Amino acid sequence: MRFRRLPFIAGFLIVPVVLYVIYVVSPFVQTVFYSFTDWGGFSDTQNFIGISNYTRLFQDDIFLGAVVHNAFLLVLMPVVTILLALFLAFMLNVGGREDSAGIRGVRGSSVYKVVLFFPQVLSVAIIVILFQSVFRTDGRGLLNAFLMALGLVDPNKPVQWFNSPDLVMWCLLAVMVWSGVGFYMVLFSAAMQSIPKEIYEAALLDGASRGPTFFRITLPLLWENISVAWVYLGFIALDGFALVTGLTPDTGGGGPDHASELISNVLYRAAFTQGKFGLACAMGVALAVFSLLLAIVQLRITRRDRIEF
Amino acid sequence: MANQPGSEFTRRQLLQRAAALAVLAGPAAGVLSACAGGGGGSAGTTGTKSATNPLAVAEEAPLDVVIFDGGFGVDYAKYDINLYKKAFPKANAAFSATQKISDQLQPRFANGTPPDVIDDSGANQIKPGTLVDSNALTDLSPLLEAPSYDDPNVKVKDTLLPNVLDVGTYNGKVYLLNYGYTVYGIWYNAKVFREHNWTPPKTWAEFKTLAPQIKAAGIAPWAHAGKYPYYMGVPIMDWVGKVGGKQVLIDIDNLKPNAWRVDAVKASLNAVLELVHNGWMLPGTEGMTHTESQQAFLDGKAAFLPCGSWLENEMRKTTPAGTELTVLPMPDLTASDKMPYGTLRAEAGEPFIVPAKAKNVAGGLEFLRIMLSKDAAKNFAQATSSLSIVKGSADSVTGSTGLASVNKVNTAAGDNLLAYRSVTDWYPTMINEWEAATGELMAGRFTADQWIDKVQAAADKVAADSSIAKFHRDK
Numbered sequence: 041m042r043f044r045r046l047p048f049i050a051g052f053l054i055v056p057v058v059l060y061v062i063y064v065v066s067p068f069v070q071t072v073f074y075s076f077t078d079w080g081g082f083s084d085t086q087n088f089i090g091i092s093n094y095t096r097l098f099q100d101d102i103f104l105g106a107v108v109h110n111a112f113l114l115v116l117m118p119v120v121t122i123l124l125a126l127f128l129a130f131m132l133n134v135g136g137r138e139d140s141a142g143i144r145g146v147r148g149s150s151v152y153k154v155v156l157f158f159p160q161v162l163s164v165a166i167i168v169i170l171f172q173s174v175f176r177t178d179g180r181g182l183l184n185a186f187l188m189a190l191g192l193v194d195p196n197k198p199v200q201w202f203n204s205p206d207l208v209m210w211c212l213l214a215v216m217v218w219s220g221v222g223f224y225m226v227l228f229s230a231a232m233q234s235i236p237k238e239i240y241e242a243a244l245l246d247g248a249s250r251g252p253t254f255f256r257i258t259l260p261l262l263w264e265n266i267s268v269a270w271v272y273l274g275f276i277a278l279d280g281f282a283l284v285t286g287l288t289p290d291t292g293g294g295g296p297d298h299a300s301e302l303i304s305n306v307l308y309r310a311a312f313t314q315g316k317f318g319l320a321c322a323m324g325v326a327l328a329v330f331s332l333l334l335a336i337v338q339l340r341i342t343r344r345d346r347i348e349f
Numbered sequence: 350m351a352n353q354p355g356s357e358f359t360r361r362q363l364l365q366r367a368a369a370l371a372v373l374a375g376p377a378a379g380v381l382s383a384c385a386g387g388g389g390g391s392a393g394t395t396g397t398k399s400a401t402n403p404l405a406v407a408e409e410a411p412l413d414v415v416i417f418d419g420g421f422g423v424d425y426a427k428y429d430i431n432l433y434k435k436a437f438p439k440a441n442a443a444f445s446a447t448q449k450i451s452d453q454l455q456p457r458f459a460n461g462t463p464p465d466v467i468d469d470s471g472a473n474q475i476k477p478g479t480l481v482d483s484n485a486l487t488d489l490s491p492l493l494e495a496p497s498y499d500d501p502n503v504k505v506k507d508t509l510l511p512n513v514l515d516v517g518t519y520n521g522k523v524y525l526l527n528y529g530y531t532v533y534g535i536w537y538n539a540k541v542f543r544e545h546n547w548t549p550p551k552t553w554a555e556f557k558t559l560a561p562q563i564k565a566a567g568i569a570p571w572a573h574a575g576k577y578p579y580y581m582g583v584p585i586m587d588w589v590g591k592v593g594g595k596q597v598l599i600d601i602d603n604l605k606p607n608a609w610r611v612d613a614v615k616a617s618l619n620a621v622l623e624l625v626h627n628g629w630m631l632p633g634t635e636g637m638t639h640t641e642s643q644q645a646f647l648d649g650k651a652a653f654l655p656c657g658s659w660l661e662n663e664m665r666k667t668t669p670a671g672t673e674l675t676v677l678p679m680p681d682l683t684a685s686d687k688m689p690y691g692t693l694r695a696e697a698g699e700p701f702i703v704p705a706k707a708k709n710v711a712g713g714l715e716f717l718r719i720m721l722s723k724d725a726a727k728n729f730a731q732a733t734s735s736l737s738i739v740k741g742s743a744d745s746v747t748g749s750t751g752l753a754s755v756n757k758v759n760t761a762a763g764d765n766l767l768a769y770r771s772v773t774d775w776y777p778t779m780i781n782e783w784e785a786a787t788g789e790l791m792a793g794r795f796t797a798d799q800w801i802d803k804v805q806a807a808a809d810k811v812a813a814d815s816s817i818a819k820f821h822r823d824k
Contacts, residue, residue, distance in 0.1 A: 078816065082458040082475065082483040176641070177575070178633025196632045203575060203636035203792060289576040289636065290784045291472055296792065297785040312451045314777045315479030316816070 068328065074321040081317035093322035103323065106294075106301040110278055112209055113216065113302075114334070118273035121217050122266060125224035128156060130254055132225070133232045134240060153229070157222040164219075168286035171215050175201040175287070202288050205299035212300060215283055220276065224269050231265045232258060267342035274334045278327065279304055303327050395711050403495045404718065408437055410709045412716060414444035415454065417470040420659035421529060421699065421733045426468070428728045432719045433712075440712065451475045458485055463704035465713035469525075470699050476777045477517075477525055477700060482818040486524040487703040492714040493523060498722035505721055513697040513738040516768065519820055526717055527697030528729075530736035532658045532676060532755045533583045534693065539673035539750065541568075541649060551690055552681045553620055560629050563652045571624050572651030574642045575635035578787035579780070581621070582772070583655035585787065587679040587694045588617035590767035594687030595824075602771040603821055604812040609805040618790065618797035620682055625793050635792045640664075647672060657698070661734045661751030674751040678758055692765040693758060697738050771808070775820045782807030 075093055079086035097103055132149040146152075159167070174182045177200050184201075187193040202208050235258070243253050259266075281304035289295035292313065294305045303323060311320035396407035412433060416426040423446045433442045447453050451473045457463045458475075463485075469475055480486050493506040493514070506514070510530060517525030537549060545566055550556040560570040574580040590598045593613025600608040624630060631651045634642055639656075640663075646654040647668050654660075661674050668674070678693050701720070703713035719725055726739035727746070734752045736743050736759070743756055772779045786803040789795035795803075811817055 080479060080483050081455055082480055082485045084459060084461050172638075176633070177636025178631070178641075178645070181633070184633070196628070198633040200633075200636050200792065203788070205794075289578070289788055291577055291579060291780065295785060296788045297794075309777075309781065312455065312473070313476055313781075315476060315482065 071321045071324050071328075074318055075325050077318045079317045079321075080315045081311060081320075082315060086318065089318070093319045094326075096319060097322050097326065102298055102301055103303070103306050105298055106303045106306045109209060109301060110280075110303050110330075113213060113277040113280060114274060116213055117216050117220075117277045118270050120213070121220045121224060121273055122269055124217065124221045125228055125269070126259075126262075126266070128152070128221070128225045129228035129232055130250075130258060133229055134253065134258065153226070156225050159219045159221075160223045160226075162219070164282040165286070167215065167219050168283065171287060175211055177201060177203055202300075203296050205296055208288055208296065208300040212280065212283060212287070215287070216276065216280065220273065224273075227265060227269060228262060231262050235261050263342070263344050267339065267344075270342060271335055271338050274338060275331060278331055278334070281305060281308065303330075394709055400501065402715075404491060404711045404715045406437060406440075406711045406715045407709070409439045410712055412437075412440055412442040412466075412709055412712045413464040413707075414442070414466045414713075414716060415450070415464045415468065416444050416446045417450055417468040417474075417699075418446040418448050419471045420663040421729075421735065422662070425725075425729045425732045428732070429716065429720050429725050432722070432725060433716055436715075436719065437712075442712075442716075449473045458483075458704065458706075461706045463707055465703065465707040465709045466716050467702050467704065468528075468699060469702050474700075476774065477519075477702075478775045478777065478818070478820065480702065481519045481524055485705055487705050487707070487710055487713070489517070489523045489526055489703070489714070489717075492526075492717055495714075495718060498718055499724075505718060508721060508740055509738050510697075510736075510740055511764075512766065515822075515824070516697050516770070516774075517700060518822075525700040525702055526738075527700045528720060528737055529659070529697065529699035529733075530695070530738050530742075530759075531698040532693055532695040532736075532759050533587065533656075534658075534676040534678050534758065535584065535653045535655050536646070536660060536674060536676055536751075537653055538647075538649070539675045540671055541652070547652075549675075549677050550680050553683075556680050557623070560627065564629065568649065569631035569634075569651040570629040570653060572631040572634045572637075572642045572646045572654050573791070574637055574639035575788065575791055576638045576641075578784040578791060580639060580642075580655055581787050581791055582783075583657070583694070584679060585617050585621055586769055586772075587692075587767060588620060588682050589613050590694065590769070591679055591688045591692050592616050592682050592686050595767060598767060598769045599822060599824070601808070602769055602775070604771065604808055604819065606809075606812075607805065609801050609808060614801060615797050616682060618800055622790065622797060625791060630791075635788075653677075658735055658751070658755045659733075661749060665734075675754040676751065676758055678762070688765055688767070691758065691761050692767060693762040694767040694769075695759055695762065696766070696768045770820070770822065771811075776811045776817060778811055778814075778817070779804075779807055 074086070076088055076090060077086040078089045132145040132152055134145065162170070176182070176184065178198055179185055179188055179195055181198070181201070184193060184198040187199065188195050193199055200207070201211050239257055240253065243257055248256070280302045284300055284302050284305050285293040285308075287293070288300045292305065292309050294301035294309075304327070307320050307323040307327070310316045310323060394407045394410045395405045396402065396410070398405040414426070414430065416423050423444075426444050426446070430442055430444050434440070448471055450467065450469055450471060454463060454467060454475065469477065469480075493504070495505050497503045497505045497508045499508075513527065513530065514523050516527045517523050542549060545562075547559060547562065548555075550559050563570045586598070589601075590613075593611055597608070597611055597613050631642070631645060634645070634651070637645070642651075643654065643656065643660065643664050644667060645651055647664055658676065661668075678691050681690050701717055703710055703717070707713050720729075721739055723739065723741075726737045726742035729735070729737045730743040730746045730752070734746075734749045736752070736755060743752055746752060772783050783804055786795060786800045790797075790800045812819075
């Protein structure tokens with residue numbers, strides 16, 4: 041049996057593996073090669089310069105600052121998104137307890153589902169334009185206008201949002217969470233719906249309230265989904281290129297005064313405006329190593345015994 | 350069923366990890382594969398030289414032009430392509446327009462298959478210094494020495510406004526043809542000023558007297574595109590050159606030690622800080638984009654705005670009727686400014702290049718020769734309300750207050766013209782630090798000294814970095 045299955049599987053795998061090698065693995069190999077050269081990107085010649093791109097990288101304050109900003113997002117963004125998504129999914133699926141029928145979501149949950157999922161259908165470009173208007177720094181910005189109407193902000197000194205070094209990363213975090221939470225809410229909802237109702241009914245009969253139901257039943261049964269969500273969100277936090285480029289000040293984004301530089305933005309600038317593709321490739325390799333470490337660490341941390349039902 | 354130690358991992362785990370890897374590989378590969386290069390080159394096809402074809406264009410060779418779709422639009426390029434098609438009906442001449450010059454063309458440079466002519470402009474410009482450094486550009490001297498399109502007895506270079514080739518000259522060779530002629534200054538709406546009986550200020554003292562009156566009328570005296578601090582380069586750098594003389598800007602460009610630590614720089618920054626600290630800014634302007642701030646200015650929310658002469662064309666669609674856009678040179682800052690009133694930063698912008706590895710180098714040069722004809726130049730002025738570098742391009746164009754005022758101040762300035770290269774073109778690492786410092790200054794978080802320290806440090810870093818090719822200018 042096993043003997044015949046092997047060529048069968050190989051037959052299916054050969055095409056995708058070849059495509060994967062050509063389009064995914066080979067650029068990685070090339071990138072590693074270029075990271076050891078002084079290639080400028082606009083010619084077909086380059087010199088081999090050893091590891092000096094890498095030593096340069098770790099002496100570059102702007103790059104190191106970008107690593108810190110990515111770490112900020114990496115720690116906070118997945119946690120906030122998952123907690124919010126879990127809370128919303130729980131409320132929408134098993135949070136309602138008003139009547140005796142048992143297990144249901146809060147009233148109007150079908151409407152909430154659509155509203156909360158909505159950001160997921162928007163492209164990043166639209167999200168950028170949307171939040172440019174929300175965080176606009178004069179009285180025409182949605183948030184500023186709102187705060188001014190409440191009398192919380194002086195019309196002559198509107199909040200600078202993305203232009204404030206203290207606020208810019210928090211604003212980015214808010215946009216990222218906003219655009220991600222709907223998807224994970226749906227993901228967790230689907231997982232919750234696959235949990236047998238009998239379990240909840242049993243908990244209800246035993247007199248368990250919402251809190252214990254969530255922590256003792258829902259959370260353990262969702263653990264695998266949460267673990268996957270965590271890894272995905274980690275990668276989103278490592279990227280963030282489009283949001284930073286579109287929303288933050290200075291040409292190409294990353295401002296004010298480098299307060300929101302992310303690795304991807306520093307990489308882009310090194311390559312396309314400074315013509316240092318070798319250095320940019322070194323940054324790319326560093327980013328890929330970070331990503332791999334992240335995947336390994338997170339999958340290990342969140343590993344649990346599976347529960348079958 | 351729990352995982353048993355030592356057993357093969359489950360299908361779900363396999364899928365989970367494959368999915369995770371795919372997500373990992375997806376974005377990273379996108380960024381990284383941009384680094385992939387290639388080889389190959391071409392000599393460029395040529396035809397037979399003749400009186401009507403001095404650059405020896407091959408009649409049937411296709412022409413591939415890429416135009417930056419920005420403040421000037423692309424209509425003028427359509428006109429020029431049609432002129433080329435008329436001259437070479439057998440050639441398949443075409444242009445494409447993009448705002449992402451660098452993203453789209455870098456791979457083509459790396460593969461040795463660049464287009465024949467590129468309008469290398471905009472925020473996504475491939476920095477000219479980088480291209481020159483990579484020997485990626487054609488020396489334009491055959492074009493400049495060739496007879497002009499309209500008169501075989503006049504060379505192309507003699508049909509141009511004075512000094513316009515300086516910008517595209519790198520270590521003695523002209524690699525960039527900066528086709529548009531841009532005048533920088535501060536803009537106001539003459540109609541608003543007439544209604545309020547205000548006189549445009551010629552000195553900083555006059556400005557400071559006028560500003561409180563403007564504010565009292567419910568208008569902010571000043572707006573600027575704080576999100577892109579580049580625009581504040583107009584007042585800051587113009588004043589540096591005006592107060593300290595051309596040599597200060599030349600020293601800055603040549604990375605002379607402590608070139609930024611001169612009185613002229615400090616005086617300019619402190620004047621700009623007066624705008625910030627006297628509350629003369631449009632509230633929120635420190636975080637606005639160029640279009641947001643320009644629109645606020647056009648809507649009458651602010652009296653002055655620093656910008657280049659592309660402003661009129663860029664905002665044409667949303668300019669309220671009756672607006673009389675007018676440009677003003679920077680007012681005299683002190684009584685002892687080295688340069689007289691009317692001194693302008695005016696220079697050729699919108700660089701056109703012919704890549705060294707273009708398939709049709711001769712055709713590329715010929716396209717530029719056609720662009721420099723009287724017909725094409727006049728059409729450019731008409732279509733974009735901007736001057737081109739061809740002498741007299743806007744003389745017959747009327748009905749545009751902005752272009753008329755640009756023409757007027759430019760004629761009045763004569764030889765009192767300023768330029769600087771290091772921050773804008775030569776050293777891309779400089780612009781980033783310059784912008785970071787200026788953003789902080791305009792938000793009131795930096796003093797003049799902090800600004801100078803940061804920008805000087807950036808200049809020192811460029812000077813000390815052996816991996817960056819250095820440029821030099823004497824005039």
